[in-house]
Amino acid sequence: IVFNLGPTALEMGLVSAILYYKCGVEFAAVTLGTLGAYTAFTIAVTQWRTRFRIEMNKADNEAGNAAIDSLLNYETVKYFNNEKYEAEKYDGYLKSYESSSLKTTYTLAMLNFGQSAIFSVGLTGIMVLASKGIMAGSMTVGDLVMVNGLLFQLSLPLNFLGTVYRETRQALIDMNTLFTLLSVDTKIKETELAPPLSVTPQEATIRFEDVYFEYLEGQKVLEGVSFQVPAGKKVAIVGGSGSGKSTIVRMLFRFYEPQKGNIYIAGQNIRDVGLDSLRRAVGVVPQDAVLFHNTIFYNLQYGNINATPEEVYQVARLAGIHDAILRMPHGYDTQVGERGLKLSGGEKQRVAIARAILKNPPILLYDEATSSLDSITEENILNSMKGLVQDRTSVFIAHRLSTIVDADEIIVLNKVRRPSHSDTTTCNTHQNNLQHTPEQPATHTRTTCNT
Template sequence: MATPGKEKKRVLLQYSWLCKENNQSSAWGVGGKRLREYLRIVKQNPFPVWGTGKKRGDTIKIAELSPPVSHNPLLSVPLSSLKMALLAMHSWRWAAAAAAFEKRRHSAILIRPLVSVSGSGLQWRLQLGALGTARAYQQNPESLKSITWPRVGKGNSRQFLDAAKVLQVWPLIEKRTCWHGHAGGGLHTDPKEGLKDVDTRKIIKAMLSYVWPKDRPDLRARVAISLGFLGGAKAMNIVVPFMFKYAVDSLNQMSGNMLNLSDAPNTVATMATAVLIGYGVSRAGAAFFNEVRNAVFGKVAQNSIRRIAKNVFLHLHNLDLGFHLSRQTGALSKAIDRGTRGISFVLSALVFNLLPIMFEVMLVSSVLYYKCGAQFALVTLGTLGTYTAFTVAVTRWRTRFRIEMNKADNDAGNAAIDSLLNYETVKYFNNERYEAQRYDGYLKTYETASLKSTSTLAMLNFGQSAIFSVGLTAIMVLASQGIVAGTLTVGDLVMVNGLLFQLSLPLNFLGTVYRETRQALIDMNTLFTLLKVDTRIKDKVMASPLQITPQTATVAFDNVHFEYIEGQKVLSGISFEVPAGKKVAIVGGSGSGKSTIVRLLFRFYEPQKGSIYLAGQNIQDVSLESLRRAVGVVPQDAVLFHNTIYYNLLYGNINASPEEVYAVAKLAGLHDAILRMPHGYDTQVGERGLKLSGGEKQRVAIARAILKDPPVILYDEATSSLDSITEETILGAMKDVVKHRTSIFIAHRLSTVVDADEIIVLDQAVSYFVIQECSGAILAHCSLDSWAQAILPSQTPK
């Protein structure tokens, strides 16, 4: 295998320009417009460039270079000092971005300004592409001892060259090749960041599929019945003003006579009384139909919420590890909670508010046109149109305040959960006040956005009332003119007034419905966006189950290459085989890729090149469920559920009997310790198992891995954080567990793997050695480095 120094690497080199002070014209144009546009797209690949000898749209392709990296400029461009200053200012910003990147990758860096720049006179090197330079540094750090970018100084353009300074970035620790930060796309406070929004129409369409499910005829019947009750309620609402009209006209004919059926006036009064009773019955009937409709539809709404929430939860568990490394639990849980709460409202609003209101408006306008004339219908439609347009416009404007509230709510929730989960760390550094201030900062942002939302809501409500009042006044004036002219009765005026007030309730509700629906759709967007996220690790079409037994459980890596970040090798052409029933140890320094082997075998990630075989079958050709059922893992950090010890043990096999749970606890040396606890197996372990000691948590992890009963068991530095006595006890328990099983031990200390059948030593992720028939006496007293130096010179690198 070739060593890294002999490999050709595709490197994004620092793109440098030789610039000099002159007044020559260039293709960059007058001013900084084209320059700014260029700087905006310069990070793309290939790099679009303009300059001497180049036309707009020409590209410089990535160079194939062998270390050490050449520093020759790729293009020379004559620029004025002013444009050079602008260029340097953008470079400085890029330098800050690269410095932040280096800090996140190396944990600590040194940033210092230098007095002068390289070069002399009017000609010097302007080094651009800070992110590209940082990337080149990852690939070959020896070629770039420091990374420099000019910084613009104070003063005019003539003073720029003399006052220019250089930002210099030096890593303070050794290169770590196994950095996982980019594996999940970065960490985001906003759970939607990095995700594509789902169109509102698609959200509504998806929700309607839950309201009218193909596999639930009983729910479809409930929807149909609910719509029937809705129609009855609207019919009753329209009847009520007519009943009131007839009652008023009848009473208007009475001339003050008492009720007596022996004469005509009293007969009229009796009829008016009957109409008034009908008026009351109509109002009661409308309310009855509405309440029955809500009761019938309630099961449909709640079933839809449950199914959507379940599908989102299951989908989140099916997403790959890269997604879960990037998401923040607090913000995501808040977003899902708001989304599920918004579903019920949107379902009711769509089915029982928006469409019925439109139907009622058209019905009332038709009645007014038929009974009172076109003027009444036009005024009604004009009022309702203005009311609706005003509501929609203002609500859209107010939507941004809701978005700000949601983001602040996400930030506050995430800060609170993150702080409480790290309670001990907060206490260790006396940062209670700092955490409270940080949390209060997010709450203050939420408060500001909430106040804006409340004040603009008052403006919306006043505007709606003003528009409706103007329309109602115009209708009353027209009705009064009709009464004076003799074309309308007093009952008609009451009817028109009643119809408009009948519309005022749903219209007021229309504003609320539209406003709340918009807000609910914003809340639901994250929910349905998550459903659209596609996992990169999935089964092939018609993937077959893994066929494996303890006798055939051979693990093989064949020329496997893997990198979390493009160009930064973690595993480079590694090949080894673990025979069935054997114990193999993998050792190496931090960041050498040991835990990556576990993740690849479990198919949390896919290798860029090479294949992995289990029982002679390529793991990419078998189903994920059968693969992961065949492999057990004892992780380095055994995180437990906030439940009982029994529940955490049972989690290895939820169908296991109590006797089987007790048996694995005894095998892991945990049974007696559990019985000494206050509630035995029903003892709560606390958040993430914090009530248990490190050794007890590791024993729980070992016990539930045994309960799973897999043919292959992986131990990922399972004792690295334990003291020597506890470690020795757990290693003794492990020896009993791994008998007749294929086992892989990931270890940092060689003393933990002295009894391995074979040891694989990873060295800087790009070379490795296999040592067979190891001497336990030698390994037990040597560190990895000293052992490798003493033993490995006679070995041939693979």
């Protein structure tokens, strides 16, 4: 507005006023008519052709996304013999891009032609008026040159009018998007001047107190869940798919907040402590281990970026991946590919376990941490980790009995009718099954196995 629209509007006003004062109302009327028609045509066509530009950008993005998606998932494409389908889909996006690109070019040419035509008609009209004035003796040849020069003086800023309007409009849209983004409030809020979580391995007790949670309204995941994980103990959480096992891990890390109830670590409500200190105290081995597109060493050291190489090698040995890394052509400098594509599922899980150990937190959470490992490797890792989890509070989410057979307690999440009172059911670990009565009414039943 300050550097483009303002000076252009001022120049239009000055030229019209000079022509009105020097040459008469007809000259001012032709000038204003030309400028008005030029502006209206430019704005109308620019608005109309903007949608072609949007379509072109959308098609370009879709083509790029389709190419990246099919290349990253090339194995799935080949499993189902869909190479031709992916190529045709990509070609379809390119055709859409080509069509929108041509329309953008054609409409730009039409805009430029229309602008030139309107300006030429206005210039011709004002030259005709000046010629008549010379023939009538009321104007001189110098007046004609002045009129011509003044009108041409407006041609340069007018040529940029369409670009300036489009950029100004786009800038306003971007500003609106920015302010909308700034107005978005995070759901996970940190209490002002929240104290850091004070916890040591000897006092890292976890307690859920009547916790309710749902991702979507009406679809309850946890309903009135209460349990305690004593400090320094290994507790397993088992249950069917969708019973809320992984949700418990996410809530401990405060990715989500319970709708009702409270969660305590070392007697401190996790809502009332600093997020950074909470997340430093909790180590997580996720079910789906995602790695950075970098070296194995980088991904291992990510658990503690200040760790020395020897510490990284030590946790790799504990996770049973050190020898496998040394057998690779570039050792610890081997690139893992996008999201760890070049590593097997078991190798990715062992990297995730190693970097969680390297973080050295007082609380460790394992969400199906060994599901992609064979029985021998799993046994070796679990034996190596016994010393690590012995003095730490550890929560294991698992389906395989071998992972949780040495747990101090097993908590079962079981979706049946809601309880009228709290039930505790004994688990017969010798038979490797959970015994419960048909009358057991718990929505989420707590089953304790003292092994």
